[in-house]
Ligand SMILES: [Fe+2]
């Protein structure tokens with residue numbers, strides 16, 4: 489079993505498919521993850537399960553990968569540590585990022601209707617599409633992802649699997665934006681619809697991973713001094729970015745009203 493702790497989760501799931509079902513029981517959705525390079529030991533420690541849940545999960549995985557044997561269950565962390573609180577509270581800088589996710593989630597929730605209503609013929613229709621792409625490029629990427637990549641992630645080991653996954657998601661989001669811009673320039677409605685839909689799926693899962701897994705784990709690692717420093721650095725980005733969040737909130741509000 490100890491060998492499996494240092495094995496990539498996708499590899500384990502391929503060899504022992506029932507492990508995916510076991511992880512799902514603890515809301516750990518490794519199966520659909522497009523990258524899946526995290527090691528089993530990282531997944532268990534990063535999800536911050538309660539002591540009892542972690543012990544039970546490790547016992548079930550040990551039984552699945554090594555059935556019919558009695559073996560000591562490996563410890564991934566000190567089992568005497570307290571269970572995480574039921575209600576999640578973030579430090580002020582990470583709460584700010586979670587709040588920014590809320591506006592991005594409101595926008596991606598509208599994408600199915602936005603796609604149905606795509607109009608590449610009229611000036612007004614094209615303007616709406618440009619505004620939608622700008623919301624992704626300026627607010628979600630330049631304003632939000634930049635805080636993560638250029639500031640927050642630098643406080644951690646960027647070679648860690650979880651951060652590689654987050655960087656890959658951001659890179660994929662950028663390539664989808666390029667595809668949207670090209671499709672718009674070429675009046676290619678099909679590719680534009682597909683890229684917007686793929687962006688919606690990617691970001692919904694990405695934000696879920698950050699809100700539920702990455703940020704709580706980061707908060708558990710950051711010192712008070714680092715939290716204060718992050719808060720000040722985020723505030724500076726807000727002031728210097730030249731991006732007004734109200735503009736994007738207005739865009740989302742207008743769309744919500746139009747699709748009601
Ligand atoms: Fe992100």
Ligand SMILES: [Fe+2]
Pocket residue numbers: 585589632633636695698
């Ligand atoms: Fe984010």
